[in-house]
Amino acid sequence: MSSLPWVIRDDNGAVPHMWLSVFKDWLERLQVVFDKEWKLGFLHKEGWSDEASADGILAFKLAVQTGHVDHPVDMTQLPGNRLIDSDGNINARAFYVYLTAWAWNDPLAYGATAANLKPEPRIWIHTPEDKELKIPKSAPIKYAEISYLLRTTRDDNEEQDKEYQILAFVQEVRRITTAFEARGLPVxxxxxxxxxxxxxxNLPMNSAIVIGVAGGMTAVVLFFSLGLKVRPVGVVVSIATITLAQIAGAIGWLGVGINALPVEIALLGVSLVIFSTVQLVVAFCCIPGEVTTRRAIAFTVVGPPCVQSLVSSQLSPSSPCTPIYIQTIVLAHWNLH
Incomplete structure (x- = not known):
């Protein structure tokens, strides 16, 4: 995620540290304090002297943790037990014990990371005067958040369309999360x-599936209803395809982005055209006589109702915009009061 060009960085070009990195830095600082005060003799296997600092005592308490509930403290681990090993890895056995100490003794850093760990770490506040070495172990993490701030304009191409940048970002993040989910980490x-x-x-693919299924079912129903005739079905499918191509071309020519509204308009337009075309084709196939006669009767009988239905379907949505409709609504509202 930190390598994506849309992530906002600080003046040094770095991204904000996630909670695990801040947790690791805190343990590394305590490890340095522990090593220093151990060499000075402020910390020893029996405990600590009065010269030991608060951080040194806290590091001592963390260093003797085993991570086992039955045997939580082991003084024989000193001084070889490390909070952070040479490779920068946190001690896995006592990880959730360290997490308890970090969350409640470095609250500003923990809150700044916005980790929102679930379940929340257990409560334990360090006091240097407390001789108790046992630290409660937090429950395993089931949910954690990593926050990123984003921008929609790259430095090298400020005029790129923001909507396509957002879509590219979402697609790239989905690719990364899918890779981690394949390794067993839900994201x-x-x-x-x-x-x-x-x-x-997924809108283009889902829209294509909807149109394909609707067109296919219409073709199958017509094919069996008209006595297994292929030509009428071909006429309906061809007209529907041409209509869809015209609507798609108009949307592209107008520069309308891909969203739910243009898709709904395309589906509505194709459905209206298919409705009228099916009526004419069925009438043509069911009327006896010559081709010219059948065509004339089909357009004469079915044509006017189809035109009327199309006009009515267009007038109904536009009726709320007429002055008479608005005046009627205002008067009705006035009479209610």
């Missing part, structure tokens, strides 16, 4: 880009 991207824009990634 749930959350935020405005995913809530409002992720639907657009």
């Amino acid at each position: 749930f991207p959350w935020g405005i880009p995913f809530r409002f824009y992720e639907q657009y990634l």
Whole structure:
């Protein structure tokens, strides 16, 4: 995630540290304090002297933790037990004990990371005067958040369309999360880009499936209803395809982005055209006589009702915009009061 060009960085070009990195830095600082005060003799296997600092005492208490509930403290681990090994890895056995200490003794850093750990770490506040070495162990983490701030304009191409940048970001994040989910780590991207824009990634494919299924079912029903005739079905499918191509071309020519509204307009337009075309084709196939006669009767009998239905379907949504309708609503509202 930190390598994505949309992530906001600080003046040094670095991204904000996630909670695990801040946790690790805190343990490394305590390890340095422990090593220093151990060499000075302030910390020893029997405990600590009065010269030991608060951080040194805290590091001592962490260093003797085993991570086992039955045997939580082992003084024989000193001084070889490390909070952080040479490779920078946190001691896995006592990880959740260290997490308890960090969350409640470095609250500013823990809160700044916005980790929102679930379940929350157990409460334990360090006091240097307390001789008790046992630290409660937190429950295993089931949920944690990593927050990133994003921008929609790259430095190298400020004029690139923001909507396509957001879609590219969502697609790239989904690729990363899918790779981690394949390794057994569930990841749930959350935020405005995913809530409002992720639907657009699958919108073309889902729309094509809907149109294909609707067109296919219409073709199958017509094929069996008209006595297994292929030509009428071909006429209906061809007209529907041409209509869809015209609507798609108009949407592209007008520069309208891909979203739910243009798709709904395309589906509505194709359905209206298919409705009228099916009426004419069925009438043509069911009327006896010559081709010219059948065509004339079909357009004469079915044509006017189809035109009337199309006009009515267009007038109904536009009726709320007429002055008479608005005046009627205002008067009705006035009479109610």
